[in-house]
Amino acid sequence: MENPLLAFTEKGIYCEKAKVYLDPWKPVEKAIISHGHADHSRWGHKQYITHKRNIPIIKHRLGDISATGVAWNESFVVNGVKFSLHPAGHIPGSSQIRVEHKGEVWVFSGDYKAEADGLSTPFEPVSCDSFITECTFGLPAFKWSPQKEVFRDINQWWSENRAEGKTSVLFGYSLGKAQRLLKHLDPSIGKIYTHAAIENMNEVLRSFLTLQETVRITKETKKEELRGNLVLAPPSAHGSTWLRKMVPYETATASGWMAFRGARRRRAVDKGFVLSDHCDWAGLLSSIEATGASRVICTHGYSDIFSRFLREKGYDARTEETQYEGELTEINPTSGAEN
Template sequence: MKNPLLIFNNKGIYCTQADVYIDPWKPVKKAIITHGHADHSKYGHQKYITHHLNIPIIKHRLGEINVSGVVWNESFSINNVKFSLHPAGHIIGSSQVRVEYKGEVWVVSGDYKTEDDGISGVFESIKCHSFITECTFGLPVFKWQPQDEVFDEINTWWQENQDNKMTSIILVYSLGKAQRVLKYLNTDIGKIYTHGAIENMTEVLRTNFNFPNTHKITRETSKAELKGNIVIAPPSAHGTTWMRKMVPYVTASASGWMSTRGARRRRAIDKGFVLSDHADWDGLISAIKATECEKVICTHGYTDIFSRYLKTIGYDARTEQTQYEEDELLDTISF
């Protein structure tokens, strides 16, 4: 590809004409940020541009930064390059970035899912010539069941644990998955308690979203208060002394990785719910087809396998290395 509109270098995805990066992993002068997970929104950039709902998230994580917000489908130009952000459906405030210059259009998807979770915005298909896609779950084995069924399973599990006088602990990512699960918990069953990392992030988002009431677990919280109720905690809390006051408890994880054989056993949890904030195989393929693109660049995930498949169905596909990670790794970071 001669003089592509976007290139990959040692700092991130770079638009030479505009002198701007998208989700750079090293400090740069100007960065367009797709969403608030720590691998896509790094500290140290001189200027940040992102969706307005993502501003409180990255300020909470990064402190006082020079950031401006735009709404979805709002165009802005940098050195004659036209940019706009569009719903990615991954987490609250997550966006795809459309880049246009002299009639050439690229789309950087960031992370995305095609199922509407009710809080993250509905994934928008954008026509383009080149599409940069994640492929975290880029294998045919990954196929998600409808989320309504998963939330019914979670609430049934909680009710059963309460009937057995057990505390339910569900382990989920602090940003994104936690709020998604919280939205659909049945508060008729009992109270919702949270780990500090979950509570702090959710409080940042309450200004714009009507989440159920939660109770942050403190030193004063008693075992009797927790009994029969549900606790939302990050995976990093599992197996720590923080969980002692919840005995007797039952643990669960809500993750796309719960669909793989042995994942629940390796993580030493009692129950696995298959719930991902990323697109499954069918979602990835449908999203790419809807763009009507010619070229696809595959990043972070099963890149080699996924790009080889895309070639068999007629796409000019290749892979690029990035420093983006699967979200669960990020919960070792203190939000």
């Protein structure tokens, strides 16, 4: 396709007509950001444009940046190109980015999920000609159970651990996954304690979300206080000396990768719950169909397999390389260290 409205460059997805990048992975003048995860919102851009709910998130993570917030469906024009943001359902404040010029419409989905989680603004399909989709879980083997069933199992696990006098340590990303877990944990079982990285993000999100009461773990927190209760911690806390305070404890991870046989053993956790903030195979297909797009560009994940399937279904589908990571360990955007 000659002179596409959006092109994949060494710095990121670029709209040349507007001189704007979407979720660029190298520093640029002007960037439109889909959401706050570190692989999509990176440090170093001169100007950031994102959903207004994402402003406090990226400022917490990136520091003193020049950022402008817009509302859902609010159009803004840059050099004659019309942009708007639409709910992606991935995490709080996550957006799809719609780009329109002379009747041609592209949508960059960022990361998204089709199932409403009760926390994030639910995903809304946006009609377009070309759709850029992630493929994090783009294999038929990935099929999510309704989250109601998953949280029933999580709360049962916690309840059983409490009966045995053990602390339940549940690992989930500090932004998005941790708050989704918190939303659906049963507070009648016991107290919910948090690692500092998660509680710091909770404090940011409480400016626009109602979250359950939590207790921050500090140096003064006694082991006896934690026993029988639940601790939310980021994946980076696994295997750390910080966990010694939890003894005796049981560990669990909430991730889409828990659908893989052997994933729990490889991550050295006692329990795995299949819970993802990305679409499964069916969710990807139904979401793409709902856009009405004829052209689909597949990015991070199982992009080769997924794009080949789409071509067999009659789509004009291809793959493009990006530096997005999907559902992997979060990386601190400035230091390269886990957070």
